[in-house]
Amino acid sequence: MQIKRTNFIRGDVATVPASVSLGALNNGFLWAKTADFNSDVDVLNYALTLEYLEAEFYRQGNSAGLVSGKEREYLDAVQSDEESHVATIMATVQKIGGQPVAAPAVDFAGAFDSRESFLTTAHVFENKGVGAYLGAAGFIQDKAILQAAAGIFGVEARHAAIIGNLLGLEPEGGVYMGVTETPLTKDAVLKAVSPFLADAGAMGDDAAVTL
Amino acid sequence: MTSNMDKQIFDGQPVVAIRSEQDRRSFLRSALIVGVGAGFVGYKVGDPTSGSRASAWAGNLAKPSAKGDLDILNYALTLEYLEAEFYTLGVEAGVLSGRELDLVTPIRDHETAHVQAVTGTIQDLGGTPVEKPKFAFPKGTFSSREKFLATASTFEELGVKAYHGQVTLIDSVDILGAAASIAGVESRHAAILADLTGGEPFPSPIEANLPMNAVLKAAMPFIAA
Numbered sequence: 001m002q003i004k005r006t007n008f009i010r011g012d013v014a015t016v017p018a019s020v021s022l023g024a025l026n027n028g029f030l031w032a033k034t035a036d037f038n039s040d041v042d043v044l045n046y047a048l049t050l051e052y053l054e055a056e057f058y059r060q061g062n063s064a065g066l067v068s069g070k071e072r073e074y075l076d077a078v079q080s081d082e083e084s085h086v087a088t089i090m091a092t093v094q095k096i097g098g099q100p101v102a103a104p105a106v107d108f109a110g111a112f113d114s115r116e117s118f119l120t121t122a123h124v125f126e127n128k129g130v131g132a133y134l135g136a137a138g139f140i141q142d143k144a145i146l147q148a149a150a151g152i153f154g155v156e157a158r159h160a161a162i163i164g165n166l167l168g169l170e171p172e173g174g175v176y177m178g179v180t181e182t183p184l185t186k187d188a189v190l191k192a193v194s195p196f197l198a199d200a201g202a203m204g205d206d207a208a209v210t211l
Numbered sequence: 212m213t214s215n216m217d218k219q220i221f222d223g224q225p226v227v228a229i230r231s232e233q234d235r236r237s238f239l240r241s242a243l244i245v246g247v248g249a250g251f252v253g254y255k256v257g258d259p260t261s262g263s264r265a266s267a268w269a270g271n272l273a274k275p276s277a278k279g280d281l282d283i284l285n286y287a288l289t290l291e292y293l294e295a296e297f298y299t300l301g302v303e304a305g306v307l308s309g310r311e312l313d314l315v316t317p318i319r320d321h322e323t324a325h326v327q328a329v330t331g332t333i334q335d336l337g338g339t340p341v342e343k344p345k346f347a348f349p350k351g352t353f354s355s356r357e358k359f360l361a362t363a364s365t366f367e368e369l370g371v372k373a374y375h376g377q378v379t380l381i382d383s384v385d386i387l388g389a390a391a392s393i394a395g396v397e398s399r400h401a402a403i404l405a406d407l408t409g410g411e412p413f414p415s416p417i418e419a420n421l422p423m424n425a426v427l428k429a430a431m432p433f434i435a436a
Contacts, residue, residue, distance in 0.1 A: 077413045084416035134391055143379040150378045150391055151417035154371060157395040158402035162412050165314070165403060172317045175403060179324040181395035183388065 036186045037139040041098030046186065047149065048089045050132055052103040053193060054125055055082040057111070061122070064112040071115075071166055078122075078159050085152050092145060105198035119167050126160035127177060128192045131184030157181065275382035281338040283377045286423055287390065288329045290370055292343045295322040297366060304353035311356070311407060315363070318400050325393055332389060357408075364408050367401035369429065375420035 037043045058079035067075055093100040111121040133153035140146040164175040172178070184192075298319035301307075307315055333340045353359050374394035381387045402412040 074412065081413055081416040088417070130395055134388070134395065137391055138384045138388055147375070147378050147420070148417060150375060150394070151420070153391065154375065154395060154398035154418035155413065155416060157398040158413055161399035161402045162406060165406065171314050175314065176317055176321065176396065176399050179321050179328070179396065180389070180392035183392070 037136060039098075040096060040140055040142050040145050041093055043136050043139050043149070044089050044093045044098070044145070045101040046136060047133065047152070048086065048093065048101055049104055050129055050189070050193065051082055051085040051089060053106060053196060054129065055079065055086050056103070056106050057108060057122070057125060057196075058082055060108060061112055061118045064118065066112065066115045066118050074162055074166070075122075078163075081155055081159070085155075088148065088152075092148065096142070096145075106196055107198045108196055111196075116167070119163055123160065123163045123167060123169075124192065126156055126163055128184065128189055129156040130160055130177075130181055132186075132189040134181050135183035135185055135189070137183075275380055277336070277382055279380060280382050280386050281333060281336060283381060283390075283423075284329055284333045284336075284338070284386065285341045286377070286426075287374070287393070288326065288333065288341055289344065290373055290426075291322055291325040291329055293346060294366055294370065295319070295326050296343075296346050297348065297363070298322055300348065301353050301359045301363065304359065306353060306356045306359055311360075314403055314407070315360075318363075318403075321396055321400070325396075328389070328393070332386070336386075360404060360408050364401070364404040364410055367397060367404050368414075369421070369426060370397045371401050372419050372421040373423070373426045375418045376422045376426065378420070 037046065058075060062072070062075055062079055090100040108121070111117055130153060133149055133156065137146065137149055137153070140149055160177070161175050167174070169175060298315065302312070302316055302319050330340045351358060352362060371394065374390060374397060377390065378387070381390060398418065404410070405412040405414075
């Protein structure tokens with residue numbers, strides 16, 4: 001019955017018993033592939049790239065003068081959160097002896113044409129970020145890093161909900177994305193964000209997130 | 212801190228009424244066991260990455276175990292019971308309308324589904340789900356939009372901290388994933404309720420956490436003696 005995280009990370013997926021599949025949740029932990037992440041540094045650098053992308057996205061978007069009032073306050077706070085995530089993750093990678101990846105070159109194309117395009121793109125980023133953290137969480141071995149990653153994941157979910165509400169989307173499916181959050185594999189996340197990476201190959205290495 | 216929380220939740224009036232003296236004793240017993248275990252955990256509320264807590268945690272963490280996972284799930288179940296009943300009564304009370312009602316009604320549905328999901332998970336693991344306590348919400352809780360939403364906001368923030376307080380104590384990766392997938396939804400609720408009540412939807416860049424004994428301590432004064 002026991003699933004040890006370390007065993008799992010060694011790649012012995014077949015030993016995960018079906019009986020613990022949490023069918024009631026209809027939402028098994030989507031285990032990506034064991035090859036997705038070889039170490040906590042890999043997971044953190046994957047997260048760091050997404051946070052770079054988000055921080056730069058809000059920096060540009062908030063500079064474009066598309067929103068005002070309470071919306072502006074909220075989006076300034078979101079930008080500040082993403083910048084804090086970048087700093088936190090960089091420091092953590094260094095603390096555990098890794099090399100933080102460099103920020104990718106980005107191109108947000110027409111995302112800042114209007115308030116709607118800004119918020120709609122933000123909504124996509126936030127929800128993909130939620131799925132990315134959830135999909136990668138099971139690969140994290142260090143408990144303190146797991147605590148921090150989970151804490152960031154929750155904040156991305158807050159961002160996603162508020163931005164969905166600013167857009168006036170349907171509560172279910174726009175503000176909330178169901179009874180449980182849905183994990184995303186690294187492949188799915190990369191596919192979603194690749195249009196915004198000027199060098200589309202930047203995160204494409206399957207063996208590890210080398211960048 | 213605890214006394215502030217006591218005041219925030221139902222003005223310190225009892226919300227949990229135990230069905231019988233036997234039930235009360237068994238609730239207190241499990242709370243005490245939980246309290247002892249959690250006492251070994253070096254958690255602090257706030258940003259878990261600040262300072263040098265990483266190494267402190269490594270030495271202080273209680274050992275995750277399958278039995279511990281069942282205890283954690285039953286703890287989560289108790290909180291979900293409370294939320295599910297709270298929102299069921301609040302939505303029925305008819306104090307909300309329009310977009311607010313549209314935003315809060317799915318929260319009721321989520322909490323009800325969480326009760327079912329956590330119950331099913333406990334059963335899948337061969338455990339026994341705790342029974343739903345009898346809740347007694349103070350008069351007036353559902354009589355105004357303001358009171359209902361303010362209480363809801365307090366509950367959601369407490370629920371988020373409760374889930375995040377268990378992250379490093381869960382043994383099974385599948386249960387970790389399931390619990391996290393619920394916690395993320397609670398974060399969405401918390402943000403929306405903060406927005407509806409003029410609060411802060413993004414109180415910190417990283418979710419804060421509370422150990423089980425602190426969350427239970429917040430509930431203890433409401434247990435009818």
